[in-house]
Amino acid sequence: MAWLWLWLGGQKLLLWGAAIAVSMAGATLALSVLQMVASYARKWHQMRPIPTVARAYPLVGHALMMKRDGREFFQQLSQYTEEYRHMPLLKLWVGPVPMLALYNAENVEVILTSSKQIDKSSMYKFLEPWLGLGLLTSTGNKWRYRRKMLTPTFHFTILEDFLDVMNEQANILVSKLDSHVNQEAFNCFFYITLCALDIICETAMGKNIGAQSNEDSEYVRAVYRMSDLIFQRMKMPWLWLESWYLMFKEGREHKKGLKILHTFTNNVIAERASEMRTNEEYNEEPSKNKRRAFLDLLLSVTDEEGNKLSHEAIREEVDTFMFEGHDTTAAAITWALYLLGCNPEVQKKVDNELDEVFGKSDRPATSEDLKKLKYLECVIKETLRLFPSVPLFARTLNEDCTVAGYKVLKGTEVIIIPYALHRDPRYFPNPEEFQPERFFPENAQGRHPYAYVPFSAGPRNCIGQKFAIMEEKTILSCVLRHFWVESNQKREELGLAGELILRPCNGIWIKLKRRNADDS
Numbered sequence: 001m002a003w004l005w006l007w008l009g010g011q012k013l014l015l016w017g018a019a020i021a022v023s024m025a026g027a028t029l030a031l032s033v034l035q036m037v038a039s040y041a042r043k044w045h046q047m048r049p050i051p052t053v054a055r056a057y058p059l060v061g062h063a064l065m066m067k068r069d070g071r072e073f074f075q076q077l078s079q080y081t082e083e084y085r086h087m088p089l090l091k092l093w094v095g096p097v098p099m100l101a102l103y104n105a106e107n108v109e110v111i112l113t114s115s116k117q118i119d120k121s122s123m124y125k126f127l128e129p130w131l132g133l134g135l136l137t138s139t140g141n142k143w144r145y146r147r148k149m150l151t152p153t154f155h156f157t158i159l160e161d162f163l164d165v166m167n168e169q170a171n172i173l174v175s176k177l178d179s180h181v182n183q184e185a186f187n188c189f190f191y192i193t194l195c196a197l198d199i200i201c202e203t204a205m206g207k208n209i210g211a212q213s214n215e216d217s218e219y220v221r222a223v224y225r226m227s228d229l230i231f232q233r234m235k236m237p238w239l240w241l242e243s244w245y246l247m248f249k250e251g252r253e254h255k256k257g258l259k260i261l262h263t264f265t266n267n268v269i270a271e272r273a274s275e276m277r278t279n280e281e282y283n284e285e286p287s288k289n290k291r292r293a294f295l296d297l298l299l300s301v302t303d304e305e306g307n308k309l310s311h312e313a314i315r316e317e318v319d320t321f322m323f324e325g326h327d328t329t330a331a332a333i334t335w336a337l338y339l340l341g342c343n344p345e346v347q348k349k350v351d352n353e354l355d356e357v358f359g360k361s362d363r364p365a366t367s368e369d370l371k372k373l374k375y376l377e378c379v380i381k382e383t384l385r386l387f388p389s390v391p392l393f394a395r396t397l398n399e400d401c402t403v404a405g406y407k408v409l410k411g412t413e414v415i416i417i418p419y420a421l422h423r424d425p426r427y428f429p430n431p432e433e434f435q436p437e438r439f440f441p442e443n444a445q446g447r448h449p450y451a452y453v454p455f456s457a458g459p460r461n462c463i464g465q466k467f468a469i470m471e472e473k474t475i476l477s478c479v480l481r482h483f484w485v486e487s488n489q490k491r492e493e494l495g496l497a498g499e500l501i502l503r504p505c506n507g508i509w510i511k512l513k514r515r516n517a518d519d520s
Contacts (some may be wrong), residue, residue, distance in 0.1 A: 009025045017356060025265050040096045043409050047098055050406045052092040053080050061093025063237060071505045073235065074391065074498030075100070081420035088404035095237050097122075099394075099413040100403070103420035105427065108404050109450040111395060111414055118143065120460075121394030121413050123234045129258055130226055131323060132316035135463060147463065149309070150317065153297040154463055156349035157472055160367045161292050162203045166471050167364035169198045170478035171210050177483065180512050185488070187507035189334050192475075196330035197223070199471060204321040205268045206293030222260040223322065229254050231499040264294060265315050273299055273311075294321055321464070327501045328389040329468050332398075335387040336380060338494075338508045340480070341487025346436060347480075350376055351515070354481055370473045378436035380472050386434060386455035388418040391498040418453055419498065427451040432491075484513040 056062050067073040081103045084090055090101040102108050111117050113316040119139045131137050135146055152158075173195040180186050193209040197220060201209045206251075211220050229250055245251035269291040272295050298314045309317075353375045358365075394415045401408055427447050428438065437443060445455045455462035462468070487510045495505030 010492050014352055021393075031229075036069070037239055042363055044093075046407065046409060047091060047412070049347050050085045050089065050100070051084065051406070052091045053084070054275060056093040061097075063094050064096070066235065067326075069182045071497040074496055074502075077392070077417065077498065078419065081417060097411075097413055098493065099415055100408060101247075101415050101417060102403070103417045104404070105421065105424065105448040105451040106201050108416050108421060108453065109448075110282070110401065110403050111416065112403075112450060112453065112456065112460075115393055115398060115459055117397055117401065117414075118460050119396045119398050119483040121396050121415075123394060123413070126230050127323070128231050129254070130230070131320050132312065134313075134316035134320035136320050136324060143460075145165060146313075146317075149301055150298075150463065153294060153301065154466060158292075159467055160296070160416070161466070162199075163365070163470070163474065165202045165291065165365060166199055166474040167478070169195050169202075169212065170475045171364075173475065174478055174482050176212060177512060178480065178486065181483065182512075185511045188337060188510050189330075189504065189508050191331040192334045192337075193326065194220070195332070195475065196326040200322055200325040202291070202293065203467075204318055204325065205265070206272060206291060206295055218260055219264050220514070222257045222264075223326075226257045226261060227323070227327065227500050228285075229257070261319065262315070262430050265313075265318050265320060265506070269295065269299075269314055269318065270486060272296065276300070280290070286401055294318065324462075325464060329471050330388045331387070331501045331503065332380065332384055332468070332472050334504075334508050335502075336383040336476055337479070337485050337510060338489070339386070340485050341485040342484075344490075345433050346379065346434065347485065349436075350379060350480055351484075354477060358477075358481060365477050369477070370470060373473055375436065376473055376476060377469065378439040380469060380476070381439040381452075381454075382434060382436040385422040385428065385438070387502055388422060388454045389501050390454070390456075390482070391415045391419040391502040416453070416456075419502065422452060422454075424451060441444070480515070482515055484515045485513040486513070 054062065054065065057064070064462060067076050080090060081101065085103075088104050089107055091103065092099045102111065105177045120137060124137050127137055133142060135143065135150065138146060173191060176191055177188070191212075197211045198209065201207050201211070209217060209219060211217060214220075232250065233245065233254075239245050239248065239250070246255065271291075274301055276296070295314070295318055298309055298317055300308075302308050340350065353373060357369050357372045392415050394413055397410050397412045397414060399410050422428065425431055428451070450457060455465040455468070487508070489506075489509055493506060494508075497503045
């Protein structure tokens, strides 16, 4: 019997131990909740003076007011910035997190020029499963180290190597668009996006995926779907917890998409690294017909101590180039075609410049040609003013700061809204009008440097902006040498959605005519 009493005593001890453990866990959880509520109450009180749009409810804030649909959400945000233009900034609460909307050049400058406020918004954590901690998502010393290491790979002389790819894909695009000449209006957005996707795949990875020829490829579908899923999740706090997210259809779809994207990139990196090792072993020079890609540069780049990037770090950056480098340029090109189609007098000036540079030739554009296309560059800049590819971006403050005389606390999410910023009538009179001449050097002189930030600005400006402008000039110059564009869509018919990029929900519908000397 003694063993039975001993066993029962042991069980009691185990139960007591478990009860104590549960009590301690409960107490720890309760303490954490109390600390969170106390922190929330302190922020609520200290940031109370900052202007807001409506009454915020405890804990949920303005989250219940936020529209879920991308189009409606962007219209809501645009309406707030328009309605409160006289206010220097606006405060919103998303759950217990304070958010500050900035759309005034002087206040945007405070954040973007700071060498300390470089932490991307916590919302970017939803990009990490796909992009890891690459240039877009990393911060602090890791970001500084990576940025310093990668900056030389974006030197203009290296970018010139990619011009052949851009010209080739632009010509494929022209051949696809050719079937629409003198036909009914069609949605050109998807055509341009596939062209940009082909360019970024070949320039980033050295892989020709033929998206323009095979738009139904698994990788192409996964890239699109992943962007949509990420933006959806950002707006829904109840999907933020990973284990909870995986219980939903979207979470499972996200997991499947990640596997497709990472498997593709990993295979390309392994293949490319193996080729480079083989060449090194046999002291062979890479084939002269083999084009260099960003991936080749990443595989060979070293820091001051001679250290190379790991396989994982390379995948992070290649995936980042893929994510950032196709939708943004495709959007800019499509918006430019729309605006030119609505403004024939501007399109005629572009035509005249193209004739001066290329004559009647349809030869590939050279880097010297692109430098001469100064008016086309102004068209691109004015397009990005009216329709910035990234209509808003965010930072998390890592220390308290003062903006427009208001104290803003550490941990606040600051949303910078280029779409609204670029419409400030102080710097851009008649802001809704399409006037490329705004960007003539003499007209831009004296303008506030932070009134126009389509590629962000300051320490964390976009590393790929020269690449983007180069691609946009190449594709537009090729398309516009072949076609005259017409568009009858009104602005209100576009259905703007400010998701990860500024999309027209209803597409961009244009008509094409064959271009000749008599176009007017």
